[in-house]
Amino acid sequence: MEKFKTLEIIQTSPDSSVFHLRLNRPSSRNALSLDSFAELPLALSSLDRNPDALVVVLSGAGDHFCSGIDLAALRSISSRSLSGADRGRAGERLRREIKSMQDAITAIERCRKPVIAAVHGACVGGGVDIVTACDVRYCTGDAFFSVKEVDLAITADLGTLQRLPSIVGYGNAMELALTGRRMSGSEAKEMGLVSGVFGSKRELDDGVRLVAEAIASKSPMAITGTKDVLQTSRDMSVDQGLDYVATWNSAMLLSDDLTEAVSAHLQKRKPIFAKL
Template sequence: MSAFQITRDGLVAHLRLSRPETSNALDISFWREFGPALKALDAAGDVRALVLSGEGRNFCAGMDISVFSGGAILNTDTPAARQAFHQSARELQDTLTLLERVRFPVIAAIQGACVGAGLDMVSACDLRLVSQEAYFRIEEINIGMMADVGSLQRLPRTLPDAVVRELAYLGTTLTADRAERLGFVNAVLPDPETLLAAALDMARAIAAKAPLAVAGSKAAIVHARDHTVAEGLEWAAVMQGSIWNTADILAAIQSRALKQPGEFAGLAPLATLVTPTD
């Protein structure tokens, strides 16, 4: 059984974690399938926004303990085992980093618990909406380990340093209201149903914009996070020259004037340069 289900509504895709009986803990099937699924959506070129949600009471309870069964990841008794551990950790990190690399924005719709690897995941999303009872926690410190799949690297870019240290050292809970005040989430909705509706509305609004401009904006924001202002400006100038589309600009102006949906150039499908093997 898959750890998630993907549905489509025109230009909007919806990936829903589908193991509510485990609070959507991320099992081995998730880690094996999530990356290829994101790559496939991106490669098609016809997705303009993705909503990421979870079934049931909680968004995600973090890493499923079954991922560690057999001891392969946990074994660090020899130099070779430590090298393999490092490689496995990098593969988990790269899987979630794909949320930043796909060309379309990803909107996380979060209810209930979002802890451990779930927080790692949503920290890589573009936008975050939550229901009133949602909460976040760096759970790893509460079970004797350091978080290592993205929270400690991305949260300092979206939350005050002192708050990240509080979460990382104490394992305390970040409530929905506090997360909104600190700018980590875009809005707090009253209940999960309203939350999902708001996330899908946001995705449809993004899908109505020129996709090349949206993709370029996402790439520029991610680049700017990790570079100086001067480097970001130079990169943006090169990117703008690459994606400038006069037809899209005229279509956007006409759309606003006529108060009608605009017709924009779509993203090109990505060439398949490497054929997956079983």
């Protein structure tokens, strides 16, 4: 298993296809450092390539999921961009820095395997960027969410403003982004940001594990295809989306997974699928 400074990848059982990717800076409430942005796409690429991993659970070590971008990282990016450069070159350099950080968050979407966010405690700023890029989200009752950038005189730029409206609705996203207020776990459920709320961290871990294991028991071809088609169809008309999935299935449908799924159903047994 690869080693990282700010993250850890855990396989809790050698027989499980569920892998855990944990933000691992608990002393700073898992604030995102420059190392975090460098390591996140590497970790996700590693899980994407790992044939034993079918589902990824993304969580935070310690008492909080993520407190946003480390202020030291913001200062470093700002000073690095402005150092010895004219205004135009400084702006171009800063744009490249922002694009690189955006790509780190988008790596969650690009991972072929479903990524489930398990949120407890604070999920602020960059934490919201992360969870909106995940495929499914759950939280504890005491979790809270805040699109905090407006309070730091920043326009959120790592994906929240692009992804949150399609999850909770344009009006709700606008209100949350303009006010920077805290949204409770129960309100997050009402808005549709999370699919379920659990009473404690232990209940969250157990509940998410059951969901992840259930997904991992299904055809890897069907699971990766479902994620890809849903994401791609987001920006298409219905007709375009239907054409895309027809093309996808014409290439992927006739796999051994289909034969195995039908045989298992007829024989009333659990299907056994080949690794991806």
